[in-house]
Amino acid sequence: MLVLQTIRENPEAALKLLAIKNFDGKEIIQTILSLDDKRKETQKMLDDNLAQSNTLAREIGILYKTGKAAEASLLKEKTSQLKELAKELSTIFESTKKELEEALLKVPNLPHPSIHHGKTPEDNEIIHQEGLIPHLPITAIPHWDLASKYDLIDFALGNKISGAGFPVYKGKGARLQRALINFFLDRAIDEGYKEIQPPYLVNAASGYGTGQLPDKDGQMYYAPLDDLYLIPTAEVPVTNIYRDVILKESDFPLKNVAYSSCFRREAGSYGKDVRGLNRLHQFDKVEIVQISHPERSYEVLEEMRTYVSGLLRALELPFRILKLCGGDMSFTSAMTYDMEVYSAAQKRWLEVSSISNFESYQANRMKLRYKDETGKMQLAHTLNGSALALPRIVAALLENNQTDKGIKIPEALVRYTGFGFISET
RNA sequence: GGAGAGAUGGCAGAGCGGUCGAAUGCGGCGGUCUCGAAAACCGUUGAUCCCAUUUGGGAUCCGGGGGUUCGAAUCCCCCUCUCUCCGCCA
Numbered sequence: 001m002l003v004l005q006t007i008r009e010n011p012e013a014a015l016k017l018l019a020i021k022n023f024d025g026k027e028i029i030q031t032i033l034s035l036d037d038k039r040k041e042t043q044k045m046l047d048d049n050l051a052q053s054n055t056l057a058r059e060i061g062i063l064y065k066t067g068k069a070a071e072a073s074l075l076k077e078k079t080s081q082l083k084e085l086a087k088e089l090s091t092i093f094e095s096t097k098k099e100l101e102e103a104l105l106k107v108p109n110l111p112h113p114s115i116h117h118g119k120t121p122e123d124n125e126i127i128h129q130e131g132l133i134p135h136l137p138i139t140a141i142p143h144w145d146l147a148s149k150y151d152l153i154d155f156a157l158g159n160k161i162s163g164a165g166f167p168v169y170k171g172k173g174a175r176l177q178r179a180l181i182n183f184f185l186d187r188a189i190d191e192g193y194k195e196i197q198p199p200y201l202v203n204a205a206s207g208y209g210t211g212q213l214p215d216k217d218g219q220m221y222y223a224p225l226d227d228l229y230l231i232p233t234a235e236v237p238v239t240n241i242y243r244d245v246i247l248k249e250s251d252f253p254l255k256n257v258a259y260s261s262c263f264r265r266e267a268g269s270y271g272k273d274v275r276g277l278n279r280l281h282q283f284d285k286v287e288i289v290q291i292s293h294p295e296r297s298y299e300v301l302e303e304m305r306t307y308v309s310g311l312l313r314a315l316e317l318p319f320r321i322l323k324l325c326g327g328d329m330s331f332t333s334a335m336t337y338d339m340e341v342y343s344a345a346q347k348r349w350l351e352v353s354s355i356s357n358f359e360s361y362q363a364n365r366m367k368l369r370y371k372d373e374t375g376k377m378q379l380a381h382t383l384n385g386s387a388l389a390l391p392r393i394v395a396a397l398l399e400n401n402q403t404d405k406g407i408k409i410p411e412a413l414v415r416y417t418g419f420g421f422i423s424e425t
Numbered sequence: 426g427g428a429g430a431g432a433u434g435g436c437a438g439a440g441c442g443g444u445c446g447a448a449u450g451c452g453g454c455g456g457u458c459u460c461g462a463a464a465a466c467c468g469u470u471g472a473u474c475c476c477a478u479u480u481g482g483g484a485u486c487c488g489g490g491g492g493u494u495c496g497a498a499u500c501c502c503c504c505u506c507u508c509u510c511c512g513c514c515a
Contacts, residue, residue, distance in 0.1 A: 039474095039475095040474090040475065040476095043474070043475050043476095043484080044475060044476065044483095044484095046475095046484075047474090047475060047476080047483055047484040047485085048475095048476095048483080048484090049484095050483085050484055050485085051482095051483055051484070053495085053496085054483095054484090054496085056495065056496090057443075057494095057495050057496040058443075058444080058495095058496080059495090060443090060495045060496070061443045061444085061495080061496065062443090062444095064443090064495090065443085072495075073495090075495070076495045077495095078495090079495050079496090080495085083495090246435085246472090375454095377472085377473095
């Protein structure tokens with residue numbers, strides 16, 4: 001949720017930035033401003049009214065104590081009128097506040113001024129690419145075929161047990177998965193991140209905190225009996241650790257890393273783009289989350305980008321970094337880098353990480369604040385990124401490293417897998 | 426699932442229906458002392474919003490919602506959550 005103050009101070013500037021995200025905010029900003037005016041006006045009247053009531057009540061108390069009951073009951077009559085008015089005013093006040101908040105929630109985060117206007121993923125800017133694109137023989141096969149050839153992942157079995165998008169990892173497939181998780185966690189810990197094991201089901205307040213609700217509630221699995229949501233990413237529980245928290249300036253930067261399974265309904269996706277491991281309902285991910293001082297959040301964003309690049313390099317995967325255009329950025333993000341890995345048999349770039357700075361957008365909603373050196377409350381900045389999402393990494397590893405005899409495991413992973421090669425036997 | 430207890434400021438913990446934003450202790454901050462630190466002592470210490478903006482004034486907040494009352498942290502009702510015991514169970 002945007003800070004109302006930024007809209008108030010310069011609505012024109014806000015509109016301009018929103019346009020980068022292809023969001024026409026003219027109407028809603030106008031609504032917000034007039035609702036806020038109305039809110040203030042009503043509050044003034046209500047406060048004055050309550051102040052009068054309070055004074056009267058105090059006087060009545062004194063009169064009773066001094067035995068002047070007659071005078072007291074005279075004053076009592078006055079209060080009843082005040083009370084009636086107060087009731088009306090507070091109804092208006094409450095409903096105005098609610099409308100204002102609802103309107104505010106409909107406004108996406110302002111993109112960083114450096115973000116390009118753009119409509120589709122094609123408009124994203126490729127800012128970096130490295131690693132050799134492997135040239136595979138024509139006999140090379142996509143990962144879903146490799147997975148069954150070497151009995152690593154069983155999609156049909158997942159289908160039977162749960163449904164499409166719930167693969168079963170087996171044998172070396174399962175061990176590869178586990179190796180990657182440990183590898184990612186260890187690297188993050190070396191980098192100063194604190195490991196967190198979060199809950200997989202969260203309440204609605206947490207969903208609102210990070211912005212999955214009210215917008216994208218259709219993307220989350222929901223358990224109505226207990227009114228809980230399955231997490232679509234560890235970002236939700238981990239960032240919500242800091243909901244309603246007041247930090248000290250010396251607490252920055254807070255660096256957390258969490259492995260979790262992620263659950264996404266992915267309603268409406270189908271086709272060859274989602275084949276194999278490309279898009280799943282349940283997948284594993286290691287997520288890094290940082291809470292930053294506002295002045296340093298963009299340095300932190302770069303630091304996270306560098307860190308994730310290092311992971312991909314260690315896995316010897318060719319990758320590129322995209323700076324997302326306004327149109328492709330999420331509702332809550334101010335700047336996002338996508339990291340994509342080249343999956344050589346599919347001949348496709350696959351997104352394996354998305355690193356975002358939300359500035360104070362999530363913090364405002366969550367009331368995540370700190371006291372600055374003058375003792376004033378300020379909103380912190382939140383950032384997160386995948387480091388990394390497992391399935392597409394596995395897809396690229398299998399495809400890029402396939403040979404006639406089997407699949408080679410990158411050097412850095414061998415001490416985690418316990419094997420350096422996957423072959424048919 | 427059954428029975429009971431509770432929810433108050435960063436934490437702990439008081440609080441006859443009026444002067445309670447709330448005692449007290451701890452913690453935090455500032456000071457005295459000290460070469461420095463500890464101890465001791467003194468002082469200070471919540472959030473949000475509105476008006477005025479220089480000092481300032483006002484409203485709201487004691488889990489959430491409703492009610493009684495001129496007046497509620499204190500009384501009544503509902504909800505939620507937590508804890509203890511029993512049952513079940515990884």
